[in-house]
Amino acid sequence: MRRLRRVACLLILLTALAAPAPAPSGDAFARGQMEAAIALEQSGRYREAIEQLSRAIAAKTLSDADTARALFDRGVAYDGLGNMRAAVADYSAALRLDADLAPALNNRANAFRRAGRLVEAKRDYWAALKCPSVAREYSYNGLGLITVAEGDRDAARGYFQKALAVNPNFGPAAQSLAALMDPAAPPETKSAEAPAEKKPAAATGAVLVQLGAFQNEVMARAAWDKIAAASEDALRGFTPVTVPVDLPGKGRLWRLRTAVSDITAARKLCLTLLMHRQACVLARH
Numbered sequence: 001m002r003r004l005r006r007v008a009c010l011l012i013l014l015t016a017l018a019a020p021a022p023a024p025s026g027d028a029f030a031r032g033q034m035e036a037a038i039a040l041e042q043s044g045r046y047r048e049a050i051e052q053l054s055r056a057i058a059a060k061t062l063s064d065a066d067t068a069r070a071l072f073d074r075g076v077a078y079d080g081l082g083n084m085r086a087a088v089a090d091y092s093a094a095l096r097l098d099a100d101l102a103p104a105l106n107n108r109a110n111a112f113r114r115a116g117r118l119v120e121a122k123r124d125y126w127a128a129l130k131c132p133s134v135a136r137e138y139s140y141n142g143l144g145l146i147t148v149a150e151g152d153r154d155a156a157r158g159y160f161q162k163a164l165a166v167n168p169n170f171g172p173a174a175q176s177l178a179a180l181m182d183p184a185a186p187p188e189t190k191s192a193e194a195p196a197e198k199k200p201a202a203a204t205g206a207v208l209v210q211l212g213a214f215q216n217e218v219m220a221r222a223a224w225d226k227i228a229a230a231s232e233d234a235l236r237g238f239t240p241v242t243v244p245v246d247l248p249g250k251g252r253l254w255r256l257r258t259a260v261s262d263i264t265a266a267r268k269l270c271l272t273l274l275m276h277r278q279a280c281v282l283a284r285h
Contacts, residue, residue, distance in 0.1 A: 030056040034070055035213045035245075037077075038279050039253065046077040053077070068097035069281065072104050084111045102131035103274055106138045118146050132267075135275045137163040137170040144176055153180055169232060207266045208241065210281050211273070213253040217242050220254040231276040234269065 037052035053074040057067060075090030091108040094101055109124035125139040125146075144159030157180050163173035211227055214220040224240040238258040246252050260266040270280035 030059040030061045030070075031066065033059075034062075034066070034073070034281075035210075035253065035255070037070075037073060038281070039213045039215075041073065041077055041080075041279070044080070046080040049077045050074055050081075064097045068094040068101060068104075071097070072101060075104070075107065079107065079111075084115070087111060100131045102128045102135075102139075102271075105131070106142065109139075109142050113142060113146055113149075118149065121146060135167070135271045137167040137173060138275060140166065141170070141173045141176065144173065148176070148180070156180060207260050207263070208257045209260050209266055209270055210279075211256045211258065212279050213245075213255050215253065217244070217254045220256040223256055227273070227278050231273050231278055234272045234276065238269075 033052045033056035037049040037056070040046075040049040040052060053070050056062065057070050057074070062070060071090045071094035075087045075094065078084075078087035078090060088108055088111050091104040091111075094104045095108075098104075105124045105128035109121045109128065112118070112121035112124065122143065125142045128139045129136055140159045140163035144156045144163065147153075147156040147159060157177065160173045160177040160180070163170055164177070167173075212220070212223055214223055220242045221240065224235070228235040235258070238260075241257045241259065243255040243257060244252055245255055260269055273280040
């Protein structure tokens, strides 16, 4: 009898081991697409990133907040390709889901300003300034560039000074202000424009924020040093955490994360990184 029971238990165990692993949920699959897209975007592979994000959005399994972030990321990728019409459409779609997504407002304002649609650009810059936890130097810099175009150099100087008061190390405003001080220099150059912002994260309680997903742990560790150098002192005091993950259809990636104490600190860190063109998203355990 005992032997029969042992045989029965062995058969049950073998059956369980042979059973196929449960398929990932729709939300997990879509978030995997988003993570893969971030890795592609960071390497400049914008078209592939757009394809990944489009699949994640089309799955319709993401929360509204994640959908807004996916739309925003796709807008940034379109921005990278110079497709302003598509970028503005995605920024606008993201804002319909999250009206306080300040980087979307700033990026859309940049596109409007470059197209000469200054009234709409001003509207978006001012709206961004009202958003919580926004890095205001970007909006002030954009307003300064508009007033330069309108010929009001005194007002422009005031906006650039406000940007530098918020962030004394903000290069675009410093360059714009220096150009205003030199009458022979053109007041607006490509280098004086703030770079397109990346997406922010939202969180409650103690959180991990994710800075990217890479093909191996060595690349993830190297990315930490690169991000730290590109974002001045933003990562000082933080410790890198690498986490392997197997994504459906993508194989193994290594997530680069760091622990943040609370929602306020997470937002501040992400916004600072995003202003330096570094990815930052809320990590889910």
